Amino acid sequence: MSSSAAPTHKSLSLTQTFAASLQPWINLTRVKFFAGTMLVFWPYAWGLTMTARSADVPIPQFFYLLLCGFIGASLSHSMFTSLPSTGAGCVWNDILDRNFDRQVERTKNRPIASGKISVRGAVLFLWAHLGIMLWMVRDVNALAWKIALLTMFPLAGLYPLMKRITYWPQAWLGISMNAGVVMAWAFITGSIPTSAIALFAGTWAWTIWYDTIYACQDKKDDINAGVKSTALLFGNYIKLVLAFFASIMMGGLILAGILNGHQLPYFMLSVGGGSLYLAVQLYAVDTDSPKSCWAAFHRNGFNLGALIWSGFLADYIWKANASVLSDYVSL
Template sequence: MIALNRPDLSDIHAGDWVDRRLPVAWRPFTRLARLDRPVGIWLTLLPCWAALIQASHGWPDIRLLLVFSLGALLMRSAGSTINDIADRNFDGHVERTRFRPLASGQIGVPQAFVFLAVELALAAMLLIFLTPFTRLIAIGVLPLVLIYPFCKRFTHWPQAMLGAAFNWGMLMAWAEIAGHVPAAAVLMWIGAIAWQIGYDTVYAYVDVRDDTSLGLKSTAILFGPHGKACIGLFYALTVGAWTIGGWLSGMSIAYGAGMLVIAGHLAWQTWRLDLARPELSYRLFLSNILTGALLAITTLIGTW
């Protein structure tokens, strides 16, 4: 097992904007929804925007942008709430998660379930603005959202399940605009799953010691000291799937240039990765917001 030099890795820090600006009663729910850590929202939203642009072959309808943006926010928040409910007995023993609301006792499980019901109800309300076919596709993500938090108990591949759920909005975008889900859309989605396996493995190396001691599983534990090579492989699969998916969807040659930029950025991440430095792993994980932004920009210039 890799020896880790561990700084303070907690993902909740006292005195941040939540503590300074929000009423006390709101704070645990804000943290439960991860509104204080919006990286996951961006990593869900940006591929969805890219799919809307690609399916529209240009700038998408503003109404759809708003509906899908709110949907990404609500479903990511609901997924985070489910995850914290499922992991409440583990999180208190993990450096990064020990101060989360359920693990630290700031709120109870019944309150978390009520909050989850509100999040899911608000997300369901957005479906009235979408076609029946898109609603049907949307329902398909629910099993993934519910199963994911328990995956780390029985498989080393929870990151794959999370990637499928996180990027489900890409399939919904094509269903809404094109009326079907073509092979190009599926390839873009598969590329996003490979990308998420890569960057979420980087993130998992932050917790690898604690997860191992608790008997949990992850791709970081599975890959061990071979993590850099494995992450690089999944990033290569990402670029390959996105390149072919863009070609099948009729993107211009400018899209290929954008893919080269994305490939360079992911190669840089892999080169910089040091499995024994969890604080660096976390920073490299955050840099994938740029990857998502590059994908959205690349699909936009690919329509020119």
């Protein structure tokens, strides 16, 4: 019995060793922090559902495109942003910010900053993600291809540098994070209507909302490290300014809904429900508490995004069913 027990012990040891060697790479992608991926996914999901409603996209095709967008968001996290998520975004951010990360308590143990992963290894890991994402958009039309390339490289790629030169890095982030809105329209229709621009403006303001709250976690360390953010810029007026951007977000949703001909489900759930949720969140969040800020950020990635999408989805299905019923009656 002793001879049969030995290989089992060795097998477990090898498995544990392999798992330990993978752990820094898993931590680099921040796969266990999924709120960031959802914050990339929701603008695409909103834009796609809006487009599907307008262009009468069949429901099976819609859900297939939704799944593709979710996979893309998981891989890219808008390519190169710093929010906690999976994929290339965290890799690129951690490469550029390794010296800053060492000075911030919350980030000092990240794999590159702590030396567990070399910069060369991280770069190769990044290119693997990029290759997959370029392959995923290989067959899109010319307009969608241009948007994809613009988002992947100059927009998202330059974001980590913005916090070194301006107190408005969140404004730049908002452009790259929400490219999925116009990407969905471009891919399906080959055009970008005014309603898509209105929705994009609303999601841009939403990014400033949630990423300002996210940046409040590191206010003290960012001052010492020389990192700039809207959390520092807004200072004691932060809740007042957040209310302003929440209003812009809701204004964008209202205008987009009117221009795209949305009906009651959208305005009740997406606009009404979203407005109420933002108001409650603004009242509850303590911008001087990292724990409170993280919880609020997390709720944006899951609860608020899903609530607003439910209105888009209900209105799309309502219209699709109404069209089927109309065709049936006409027969």
